[in-house]
Amino acid sequence: MAKSATPPENRYKLLVEKIFFDGYEDGATRFEFPRTAIEEAAAELGIVLPKNQGDVIYAIRYRIPMPDSVLATQPLGMEWIIEGAGRARYAFKLVRYNRVLPRTDLVTIGVPDSTPELIRLYAQDDEQALLAIVRYNRLIDTFLGLTTYSLQNHLRTTVKGVGQIEIDELYFGLDRHGSHYAIPVQAKGGYDQISVVQTRQDISWVEQRYPGMRCRAVSAQFMSDERVAMFELTVQDDTVRVVDERHYKLLPAHALDRTAVVTYR
Secondary structure, rough: OOOEEEOOHHHHHHHHHHHHHOOOOOOOOEEEOOOHHHHHHHHHHHHHOOOOOOOHHHHHHHHOOOOOHHHHOOOOOOOEEEOOOOEEEEEEEEOOOOOOOOOOOOOEEEEOOOOOOOHHHHHHHHHHHHHHHHHHOOEEEEEEEEEEEEEEEEEEEEOOOOEEEEEEEEEEEOOOOOOOEEEEEEEOOOOOOOHHHHHHHHHHHHHOOOOOOOOOOOEEOOOOOHHEEEEEEEEEEEEEEEEEEEEEEEOHHHHHOOOHHHHOO
């Protein structure tokens, strides 16, 4: 069969649709599939795979919706997600409908912009730019009220029962009492959505790697007008919940509203 020149979004939906219905049965709430199923589905459909096959899963998680035929199987208030299920394995899982989106009624807090111009000039993409802006402006410290330090970004590691994951950036924090905190940070720019799957995985990794240490999972997202939304997230009743949310805008010192700086208290 000739290889298709279908646009990536449509290709990915076709692949996910085939993999889903190859394993789905009426009433199912979870079923697994191996990573090799992506290649097998592409061969059967005559679809050209991206060099990084994992981009198919990434796109469905963060950028594009599930195929309509898959959405049609969802009970009211529930949705299908794709989660890791061990080494080179994934699972479709039916969970409560859950989205983390910036509120529209929050005040925007102005903070002095400390981002080096050279970094702004050469930032490669939205995610990298956002991580750099958060780091250079110490937005994690401001948001959580801790003294924090970045240990590593794009940390590839594994979670038992899930498989390989990637943490966008890992911080460690210290409060005024001397308590320590592990802070996995998820960054999303452009049209990517904050992933509840990634949040679950990040929290699970901290619980397994640093038992007894408090995890404060943070997500950051670019908004319009160069604002940054910051969320602290947790898992409660098997659902990702927002603990706190703040919106920041980086400004040159002369543009700060002096009256607002006082009223922020």
